[in-house]
Amino acid sequence: MSSPFVPGTAVRLPGTPGGPLTGLTFAAKDLFDVAGHPTGGGNPDWARQNPIPTRHAWAVQAMLDAGATLVGKTITDEVSLGILGENAFEGTPLNPAAPGHVPGGSSSGSASAVAQGICDTALGTDTGGSVRVPASFCGLYGIRPTHGRLDLTGMLPQAPSSDTTGWFARDAATFARVSAVLLEEAIEGPLPARLVIAIDAFGFADLAAAEAITPILNRLKRLVPDWQEEVMAPQGLTTWSRAQRTLQPVEAWETFRTWVERDNPRFAFSVARGLVMAAMTPEADRGWAALVRREARGRLRHLLPPGTILAMPTAPFAAPKTALPLPEIDGIRAAINVLCAHGGLAGHPQISIPGATLDGRPIGLSLLAARGADAMLVRTALALESI
Template sequence: MTTAQPLSTDPFLPGPRVRVAGSATGPLAGLTFAVKDLIDVADSPTAGGNPDWPRVYPTPTRHAGVVQTLLDAGASAVGKTVTDEVSLGILGENAHDGTPLNPAAPDRVPGGSSSGSASAVAAGACDFALGTDTGGSVRVPASFCGLYGIRPTHGRIDFSGICVQAPSSDTCGWFARDAATFARVGEVLFGQVMPDRLPHTLLVAADALGFADAAVQEAMAPQIERLAALIGNRRDVTLAPQGLSVWQRAQRVLQSSEAWQTFEPWLDACNPRMAFSVARSLIQGSMMTDAERSAASLMRIEARARLARLLPPGTILCLPTTPFPAPLRGLPLGALHPLRERIACLTSHGGLTGVPQVNLPGAHVDGAPVGLSILGARGTDLDLIRLAVALEG
């Protein structure tokens, strides 16, 4: 049963604190989780980070599929969390609900759009939390808040009961502070036990590593060496021969076009209040041409072929999750757009190729976390999680 209690004072939990008890027994019994406010919890409004979204999105009468699976496995939901407006953001600042705290670096943003979920886990308010990732919305806050986070293989996690942005890129992932909890959740959501094997080949994306700030490259070096020592075979490769910015542009065209198609009926019906950056993104999506979409679709085919070639069985690829640690809170609007563009150059492969990606915490720059990511072929999500457990152990 869902219960709503008085308004929460937590910086990551908007509105009523939702509590739903999980089954008394199960592999996740005793664990608690929070839910991004794009994901349905029965009898609790899904606000989507915008005060006008509920006008066309009625209060759900059933849980999202992923929430029901976790409850059935024994985990209990303890709250809904702040999201960037209708998932259209990457830094975690929401003009309506405020910016959740980054407990790992309080003077910096938490990353978005799953900002509140990352904040809740990093603060210890719950054991794990659900987020969505279309263009980096789990990976980026995981990097900025020093957490384990996953963008699963596209289509592998049930997306029913979750607000859509761009269907060809939308995924549902989660955050955890430790690899053991991260893995327990993965085995439940994927319905499989982690494999015993580890990969035998490590690829380092030299172009992505070189794209990151010099301090990030230096901070990544010990983690990459640990990976290489564990796996035993390392070589450098180029992730995006056409250029990381070319892949970024293709993903932007496809994602923005789909987001416009998703939200146009809502805009027409409600003329909603929204932040300038969110409105600008939607306007840009509305202006994409058929020629741009056709070219971007071809680039998606090339990117998928590239990853399929780079990632045969037993091979993983690593790269910085973000090119820098979390920016400071409250930066001027004009300073934010270039930061978003740079981040997208290291996250666009997710939507383009659909491969799974796990953020590994551990590195820091000037005291702020920054993550290293590992990628595998489609369907190798649990192999990546198994490697994360091995590294932490």
């Protein structure tokens, strides 16, 4: 197991005194630019073949301006193309809540640093689950904001129609402080009036995992007593997953194509395989996936009018073991994507709430809301912590 920080780097920048995050420390996933330091992207050739940034990423600057102190840059899956947190070049950050098990990726180092208590909060990115999954596996609060809400300047892209900046915290109060700064919105306001429970998502999760988060769900029902069960994806969650696994890799290939064709960089086999397969995706498959995305967006608009939240498992199981054979990893990734694909397809805000364990390993409950209702989700997490 390795440190959560990128090997060979040392970064520390004090925040502006007197801001709302004064006294807090944070780390930044190595997809965020920090002026004067390479952005490595989890790949040994990316930093070498691309210029050193001269400006901080928007999210890094916002945290510094608010008073938080940057204490390091954290490991990511290669160019964010992973969901388990294992990097063949830089190592697997420790999951302190489940040693010997993956931290989740691709924001693996950021989640690990917060879970270990090395920093109070950390920046990650979420395209296909890369904040939500490590939050669940490491027992943290984590958020995927409304797609398009935050300025992504200085954040290495993967699939722009799905990319978001997110963040982690160990406790709801810190999570709310950071959220208020990055969402640029006060967290105060009404709690949700209605709760939808996604029965197909609970049904897809391992039975033991669904049972483990039921106590949190029961607390949520006390907080929001007007609740009902609904099917989240009438077409099938696996159909949504297939569509996202078509669209996202194709966009990733377009993002990295020039670099790959120009510089022939090194990749782990699974990453290279994914890019090659994406490059060969037929146009007909892309068209089909775009139509499914349109269906998914319409369905979630219907399920999540203002004042409504939806509850579902963040991941179908707790953190798997590290260093599994590739065939096992492929099956695990596919299952995780089934419960994460809606994020990239529809762009609704989602938070993962800790508090449950399965065989001693954390597992999270997720809440979704209408686009733009990010602060309501944070308020709900705060209120739920006190029940």
